[in-house]
Amino acid sequence: MPPSKGHAQLGRPLPKLFIYTSIPIALTLIAHPLLPLFLPQDFLNKFPLPPQPTYPALQANVGFALLAFIGAVLSVPEVGEAFIAKGLKGWDQLKKGSNRNTGPWIPECLGLPCASLYLLLMMLFIPFPFSHIFQGTNGNGPGREAFPKGELTLYLSSLLSLLTATMLGFIDDLFDIRWRHKLPIPLIAAVPTLVVYYAEGGWTWVVLPESLGKLLSYLGFSGWEGTKSIDLGFLYYVYLALLPTFTTNSINIVAGVNGVEVTQAFIIALSVAFNDLLFLPIWPRWLLVLLGNVGNPDEGRMLSWAAGEVVKRHLMSLYFMVPLIGVCAGFLWHNWYPATAFPGDTFCYFTGMAFAAVAIQGHFSKTMILFFLPQIFNFILSCPQLFGLVECPRHRLPHFNPSTGLLTPSRVVFDKAPPFKTRITLEILELFGLTEIERTPVHEEPSKSGESKPKSGAKKPTRIVSASNLTILNYLLVVFGPMHEQTLCLALGAVQVASSVLAFGIRYGVGSLVYGGDRR
């Protein structure tokens, strides 16, 4: 790191060989399904192409994802200096020799080039699924992937939401908007998605668990027996509007350690894509049954009446998620420990909006929320500090110990004995191992008038001096002890992966039991 130029190394180079091999691969993936349309038949007879894929647009999509990866890796170092020059820079609080006045500076808000690249590729991708070009090019009959126009409007409205989120995120990063003004940003970005959802005559019915009807009739509410779904109407839009606020902010508040925001988004995107793949009719039935009866066999993807609709929804979701995985991986290359680029709020708004958009358009918001279990845990754990039960310092990211090079939990320090509500909250959390409390024996102070203290007892009286801050990152440090910054990011990634496994268990195991097979 040359501190001479006042900033850290700008990005890390990718092996040239990798770039030179993967660009042709990406272009081949994209061009291959197009070739039969542009090459003359004579030529094709002489030099037959490899057989066309079942999902030509999806194959092209994978090519675009590869381009997104390479593009992110190449573009982030290019623009870093310009960002620093405009004050879009930060200092790494968890590094030796770094400070707020002299840096070394790391460019901030590099979610912007990543998001721009992603959006440009997604725009160029439009003709693949949404035009006539693939009708009848594969053996599965015309139009398997040719979406009707209604789907194109959903796609475009998602892009509009993503672009709005990116732009507002960038404005936020640049002008450092106060958090009160930040709050509606995901709501505004969701406007195109929601308005088009409405204009298209959006579905506002919610499927009820079978047991709920039984429960309600047991409780004396008649008329609920056999009710499988209810129309939430306007309330459904409120729910949908809150979804992007949740997906955006829940990633944004688990931050502060190199690579941690991008790792979350990366694993969530992988999980969503894996879930989408399960709905494509490409798996042998025995495999699905073997995988713990993934969904029960009555799941939509196996029923012919719903198959087309459900497959299309999940294909659409894949089109968004696969390039997102590419761009996240590309950015992670630079954001990984030791970070040479920071994501900024732009990145969190952009990825959060992507998750919300596919969940809204694909009708799987509940499944999506399941993939956010670590973030939900973090939010619930944070509540005592967010709502004033326990003091909340401005930064709660872990503490860096320069002598060991390891991270330890950051702490909220109490100068005097904390009030009763704080004490009881912390002690309950301590009971579950969620926080680490430091106590000091109370000195026998000269008793003041009116004070009655237990002068003697079985236990020596103590008071709380400090407690670890209530975030998932500090919690991991409490449980596993001090660790290296890179290890902590890996640990959070592992938790995210484990949660996704759990989420699949809930979705396909418990979910099938609760809801029965009739699911959208």
Added chain:
Amino acid sequence: MPPSKGHAQLGRPLPKLFIYTSIPIALTLIAHPLLPLFLPQDFLNKFPLPPQPTYPALQANVGFALLAFIGAVLSVPEVGEAFIAKGLKGWDQLKKGSNRNTGPWIPECLGLPCASLYLLLMMLFIPFPFSHIFQGTNGNGPGREAFPKGELTLYLSSLLSLLTATMLGFIDDLFDIRWRHKLPIPLIAAVPTLVVYYAEGGWTWVVLPESLGKLLSYLGFSGWEGTKSIDLGFLYYVYLALLPTFTTNSINIVAGVNGVEVTQAFIIALSVAFNDLLFLPIWPRWLLVLLGNVGNPDEGRMLSWAAGEVVKRHLMSLYFMVPLIGVCAGFLWHNWYPATAFPGDTFCYFTGMAFAAVAIQGHFSKTMILFFLPQIFNFILSCPQLFGLVECPRHRLPHFNPSTGLLTPSRVVFDKAPPFKTRITLEILELFGLTEIERTPVHEEPSKSGESKPKSGAKKPTRIVSASNLTILNYLLVVFGPMHEQTLCLALGAVQVASSVLAFGIRYGVGSLVYGGDRR
């Protein structure tokens, strides 16, 4: 203007009374068509509403335009200070006591809040024309304004292009991109519009003038008789892709005088909207015939087969133009002499893209180009300087004379006699009154060896010392003499209005003769 704070006055207030009266008017215009849908029938029977308009969505659109106006007026001063703080500021080169080091600073790039506001309103407007809400609410049968889904995709892709143009414009303003990198910006912004145009199976046929077929057959090319249109195919996309580059840059290069960019956009938007209105079936036929046979009576709007399609295209264009007029007027309030806010490239990209998008979607790109006559004149006039025939200084905006307070043409100065190609170009331009040349007698220098000069002649030999810069603004100053900055802006506005009148004459007078009635 308090120079104590280092910047000029931020915006000028609008009379409060105007704001307090026009907001309710705007909301009424928007809500009125919605009321029959939400109020109970009993209530409506007791308190009948005023009759519903023929075009309820258009009425709401006018309401949105009013909101855009008020919003632009109110938001520009709000954000000015933050923009200056981030270096988005300029000094006014044509004002007394203003200089590049101390200002007073005027916030630059305030096209951003205007464009954001416009786009948000356009998103909120989506349900009005594109959902089921107005089907059958007026006496004209269901669906007169209810567009099919194909139109919604065009609308959304236009919004995507506008948002992309706005974002790239802002990035350009912020990072001060070199002009070589700027050039593709309108092309990139046009991607969504063009891709969706393609995916929708876009029309690539061009109607030929009747006389062209005759001319070609006269020249010996057979087979052209009676050919009314040809399919340009891929070339048509090249043409469409160049359109936004033209509309964007042609406004951007007529700049430098307070209010001049916004005035151009404002008048062009008004012209387009007026043209759109002519296609709505709301005019009595005698009026159309009276207006110099505006279009001939065979124009699409009068033929039942094409009426629906053509009316819809122009309604769509109106939906974009009317709020654009509102937002331009609102911004002009602050940008008018003496300017308290500058538009930045953001504004030019945004408005230019809006004109290109409606022209592409509405199939009236040729008519649109006609509304840019002053800009085309400016471009042609600039060519000698752009292509190196005449030296081109970095800034060509008019020169401010502090003693008179008036503007005079800025000049390109030649330290030594200009080369032949420059001299001849300037002299031809002088012949047409397009530039003002200053000459000086050539001193009788002591003749050097080998030089043969005409020692005596009828005319005393002179050489060119300077010439007025080749822009439309300097041209106006050459023709009408020095004038005040505000007068110059008004003069350009007058030229723009006169050109629009001429454009209508060409479009409906000459155009009908050349093309015959079969026009899209």
